[in-house]
Amino acid sequence: MEKPSWASFVMGGAVPREFTDLLVIAIIGLAGLQAYLTRFTVGGVELGFLTLFLSVLPACTLASLSNATRKLREELALFAYGGSTWQVWAKHFLRGFTCSLIALSPFLSLEIITTGYSINSRSLLLLLAAVLGGAFYSGPSLRRVRSAEFAESYKA
Amino acid sequence: MTYLIETTSVKMEYPHSDGVIQLYDEGVSLRVDPGDFVAVLGGSGWGKSTLVNIILGLEKPTSGTVHFSGEDVTRASFVKRCSLVKTGAVFQRPTAVPQLTVGQNLNLALSMAGIPKSERDERIRESIAFFGLERITRAYPESLSAGQRKRIDLARALAIKPQLLVLDEPTGDLDTSASNLVMPLLRGLNKDHGTTILMVTALPRYASSAHQLLHLKPPGFITPSKRIDR
Numbered sequence: 001m002e003k004p005s006w007a008s009f010v011m012g013g014a015v016p017r018e019f020t021d022l023l024v025i026a027i028i029g030l031a032g033l034q035a036y037l038t039r040f041t042v043g044g045v046e047l048g049f050l051t052l053f054l055s056v057l058p059a060c061t062l063a064s065l066s067n068a069t070r071k072l073r074e075e076l077a078l079f080a081y082g083g084s085t086w087q088v089w090a091k092h093f094l095r096g097f098t099c100s101l102i103a104l105s106p107f108l109s110l111e112i113i114t115t116g117y118s119i120n121s122r123s124l125l126l127l128l129a130a131v132l133g134g135a136f137y138s139g140p141s142l143r144r145v146r147s148a149e150f151a152e153s154y155k156a
Numbered sequence: 157m158t159y160l161i162e163t164t165s166v167k168m169e170y171p172h173s174d175g176v177i178q179l180y181d182e183g184v185s186l187r188v189d190p191g192d193f194v195a196v197l198g199g200s201g202w203g204k205s206t207l208v209n210i211i212l213g214l215e216k217p218t219s220g221t222v223h224f225s226g227e228d229v230t231r232a233s234f235v236k237r238c239s240l241v242k243t244g245a246v247f248q249r250p251t252a253v254p255q256l257t258v259g260q261n262l263n264l265a266l267s268m269a270g271i272p273k274s275e276r277d278e279r280i281r282e283s284i285a286f287f288g289l290e291r292i293t294r295a296y297p298e299s300l301s302a303g304q305r306k307r308i309d310l311a312r313a314l315a316i317k318p319q320l321l322v323l324d325e326p327t328g329d330l331d332t333s334a335s336n337l338v339m340p341l342l343r344g345l346n347k348d349h350g351t352t353i354l355m356v357t358a359l360p361r362y363a364s365s366a367h368q369l370l371h372l373k374p375p376g377f378i379t380p381s382k383r384i385d386r
Contacts, residue, residue: 073254079214080251081265081312084235151214154247155205156328 023062030055049125056129060096060136068144075145076153088145089138096137100130158226160241160320160352161188161211166220168206178376179203183220186370188354190319193346195363196356198372204356205248207372208324211354212245213237241320242269244313248324250305252297252312259284259293262312269316283311286341302329310338314345321345323355327362339365 016025034051041047064071078088101108108126112119144150165183169176180203188194198204209215211222213234221230224240237243252261259280266276284290287307297305306329313321326342327335343365345351355366363369 070254073251076247076249077251077253077261078268079234080245080247080309081268082235082238083268084233151209154209154214154249154251154324156248156325 020062020065023058023065026058027055027062030058045121045125049122049129052125052129053132056100056133057136060100060133061140063099064092064096064137064140068140071141072144072150072153075141075150079145080154085142085145089142092138092141093134095134097130097134099137100133104130159187159189159223160192160225161186161354162223163187163211164221164223166207166210166217166222168203168210168215169218172377175377179206179372181373181376184370184372188320188352188368190352191346191350192368193343193353193366194355194368194370195366196354196370196372197358197360197363198356199358199374202372202374204358204372205324208245208247208322208354208356212243212322238269242316242318243320243322244316244318246306246309246313246321246323246326248328250297250302250309250329252305252308254296254298257294257296258289258300258308261297261308262315265312266315271316279315279317283315286314287311303331303334306330307334310341317349318351320352320354323353325357326355327357327359 016022030051034048034055037047037051075088078091104126108123111123111126115123163184163186165185166180167183168179170179184207186194186196196204196207206215210217213222213229213232213236216231221228223229224232224237227240229237229240234243234245252258253264256264262280262283263276266279267273271279284293287310289304289307289311292300292304297308300308306326310326313323321342323342327338330338339362342353342355346353353366355362357363
């Protein structure tokens with residue numbers, strides 16, 4: 001019997017196939033775009049902020065989609081304990097918001113300190129990015145718990 | 157005295173590549189009164205777990221109604237149903253938050269059921285002792301056997317002292333000695349504490365404890381033009 005070629009097997013890995021691969025491409029591409037755009041401003045706001053928003057969204061979606069089996073187990077348990085859809089959503093929103101805020105906190109702190117401890121438009125944009133991070137982290141979870149397959153997971 | 161649960165002509169259909177699978181051909185009509193012990197008996201794939209999901213509000217029936225304490229909850233969530241009848245649920249697949257230890261899982265379940273903090277420790281201690289989980293209280297669910305996780309589910313469901321306990325194959329994943337402990341426990345809960353029990357099982361010997369027995373029939377299969385057999 002002819003042995004399958006290892007080369008075709010390995011080379012097959014070079015082709016991005018998953019939705020999460022697309023997200024990785026988007027994040028890296030956006031980081032590159034950010035590096036390029038930081039030199040431009042529109043109406044006093046650096047275009048780099050635009051790409052910050054655009055990179056927070058796929059990064060949080062990617063984090064939420066990763067380890068989905070474990071997250072599904074957690075969601076199944078929370079419902080079994082009497083939790084509601086909005087509680088599960090809120091839990092994931094907070095996680096995404098916290099992750100984004102931790103990542104952005106050095107820049108947010110710097111912004112607040114350099115403006116004499118006041119909140120300016122740049123600080124608000126950074127906070128908005130963290131809120132969007134929460135929303136996009138909770139999105140896949142909400143989709144999962146509302147799907148027809150969710151209740152099927154309680155069956156062995 | 158009002159009933160806890162009443163289902164009327166509940167039917168369920170699932171799309172299939174060649175047509176539609178229909179569960180509960182004649183519709184499930186069931187009334188569960190306070191203090192009842194009801195067993196639903198049926199083979200694999202006959203819709204036992206689906207019926208549990210329908211009763212708990214996790215799946216919506218294609219037709220028919222579900223009432224909890226006189227209120228139509230056919231389209232309502234599990235949370236809404238729990239507010240009408242305090243319900244503990246044990247599913248076929250063990251369910252616990254993987255990031256929390258056994259003790260923390262029980263604490264979370266009690267907290268979500270609205271049990272005051274002052275009562276939680278005592279209830280957790282009781283439940284853990286009852287199911288012999290003392291040695292694994294600090295363990296994480298994923299490091300435990302399926303049988304141990306099943307016992308955690310039972311401990312968690314009972315710790316809230318529910319009016320109604322819904323169990324999907326409560327002895328599944330348990331070895332014979334553990335299974336032999338569970339059925340007398342359920343009988344005791346029902347007889348001594350008045351806990352209403354609704355249990356689905358494939359094993360007739362476990363259904364023999366029940367006051368009321370519902371036999372499910374094998375599912376039918378409907379094609380778009382004609383109905384074939386069962």
